[in-house]
Amino acid sequence: MQGVTLRERRRSADRALFHRSGALRPSPADPFFRELGRAANHSVLWLGCAAVCAAAGGRARRGAVRGLLSVAGASTLANGVLKPLLPRRRPPARTAPHFARRIVPTPRSSSFPSGHAASAAAFATGVALESPVAGAALAPLAAAVAYSRVHTGVHWPSDVVVGAAVGVAVALSTRRWWAVRADEPAAVRTEVAAPALRDGDGLLLVINPGAGSSDQTADLLRRGLPSARHLTLDIDIDPATQLDDLVAAHRPAALGVCGGDGTVAVVAAAARAHRLPLAVFPGGTLNHFARDLGVADIDATMRAVTGGYTTVVGLGEVTVTGAGGTGTRLFVNTAGIGGYPDAVRLRERWEPRIGKWPAAALAMIDVLRTAEPMKGALDGIPTSWWLLFAGNGRYTPRDQVPMSRAALDTGTLDVRYLSADRRWSRVRLLYAAATGTLGASPVYRQHDNAALSVRVDGPAVALAVDGEAPVDGTVFDFRALPSALLVYRSRVDQSLL
Structure with missing residues (x-):
């Protein structure tokens, strides 16, 4: 009743x-x-x-x-x-009195x-x-x-x-199955004092126009920091060598960089090597590192530089061994092997038009459709995988496709890989991604590692560092570098954490 x-x-x-x-x-x-x-x-x-x-x-x-x-x-x-x-x-x-003027054809459903x-x-x-x-x-x-x-x-x-x-x-x-990306800056553990560079005096600012930095952005920096020394990288010369020569010649109080994340990583390595604070001015297409620092526009970085507001962040490092010998690269965001470099290229190509998660999902599907699983060992344990990702800091969500960085100086790397050890692993991955059960899937692995050694059996494969694929190798030793770099970051943005 x-x-x-x-x-x-x-x-x-x-x-x-x-x-x-x-x-x-x-x-x-x-x-x-x-x-x-x-x-x-x-x-x-x-x-x-x-x-x-x-x-x-x-x-x-x-x-x-x-x-x-x-x-x-x-x-x-x-x-x-x-x-x-x-x-x-x-x-x-x-049958209602005034519906005659409003009615539309009645659907049959x-x-x-x-x-x-x-x-x-x-x-x-x-x-x-x-x-x-x-x-x-x-x-x-x-x-x-x-x-x-x-x-x-x-x-x-x-x-x-x-x-x-x-x-x-x-x-x-x-x-x-598609986490909302947080736009807040990543958390950091240590805030320290650094030189306040009035009008940019003492700042050696490196601009890479090939990374997306426009003439308009360069003009804004010249007007906002008139006392800084503005230089453009020569694309025909090794950037690391150029930076060493520039630092030796000008003896700056700090380094600045305007470019994409790949350029930022190169200048960050120079800043760390010469023990100089770094100012990051977003000038690339996506600017992930600048966004996570809380300096998503050049005005925020200029305020931090002139006010002397800095913080310490961690970096990632990978040592690559291959046919050409051994080399080491720093990364500010992510590094990866397997199908990851191809997935990164596709995702960054599609992301401006359709958003990060759809682009990442479609890129993963496209790569998994054609990729062959990689075989080798992770920390000496025999494993096969489709994609392997190592992030500098802690990314969220933990049980889905990573969307944003929650912390920049954790002393660990956020390691994720898609295992190929199970039968029908590709189908399982796609099903888990579509149903929002990726974290519970046996083929999706997530770990926090201070270090990770990856050995690839077979021919050398490409390593992607901050969205670029600079070198091939067969052995990759990843390591977290806690509190490795002093960077300018607005005090206003820090108070929001």
Whole structure:
């Protein structure tokens, strides 16, 4: 009896709200809601909103990708699963007194739940997860689309409420297999004093125009730090040799770098070798290290340089042994072997257009589709793997594709690899990634290591360091270097941690 009573109460509330909407007198809002509902057919409206968000870039672009994926999931669940399972008649719209000016052709599908409301709520929620500002701007539009289905007489109010709940739930569930990237700077353990370089006096600033640094960025740095010595790397000369010569000739108080992460790693190695603080000015395409430092724009770095605000961060180091001998490279972000270099290239090519996680997922699928497993040993234990990743510091999430760096000076490397030791390992990996169960998969391994030795049996393979593949080898000795580098970092950004 209690179930019948609740059902009747819901039906009474549905009828009351529906007829109250139908009793509203004709107004200019009638054609607006009618056309809005039509614009949302087949998610055309949300595709247009996604294009605007993508053009805005940054977090809004990531939100557009998450929003569209949420729409796809919500629409499939609402229209393909719930409607057939829970059929319900559409409301008798034409019997209400003022519906004649509003009515649209009545769909033949089940009334419960509203697919339009599900898609609207899914898109707005998906965008809001990445960009709360863009999500707040879209929320009134999504609410208007949901209400338009009652206003035009094609849905009961409860259809819209449940549809919206489905959309929100699907959008929130995307976090399980695509974590929301944190934009906060990575945590550090030690803050120290360094020279405050007024107007950049004593700063040797190296600019690499080939890494994406524009003439406009270089002009901004010259105006903001007029006393700094600005130099451009010669692409025909080994950068490490150039930097040693420049430091010997000018004896700077600090080194600065404007370029991509590969350039940053080279200058960071010189700064560490000469015991100089480093100022990082984002001038590349992605600028992961600068973002994790909390200096995502050049003004933030200039404030840190002129104020003398610094912190100590860790670095990663890999020693490579191959046919050409032995060499050592530092990395500020990540290094990897196996299919990882190819996956990095593909991900960075696609990331500006579709976002990091979709780009990483598609790159992994493409690499796994054609790759052969690598065989060798990890710390002397025989192993075979598809991809191996070593991150400087601690990356999150731990049980999914890494999206952001939580800490920069942990004294360890975040080591992850995709094991090829199990049968159907590629299928298992793709299934785990798609279902958000990667952390529980026996073919996904994550460890925190102070050091790791990797031996590859067979021909030499490429090593990727900070997105570049500089050398081939058969033995790779990775090592964490805690508190290895003094870097300028805004005090304002530090207080946010």
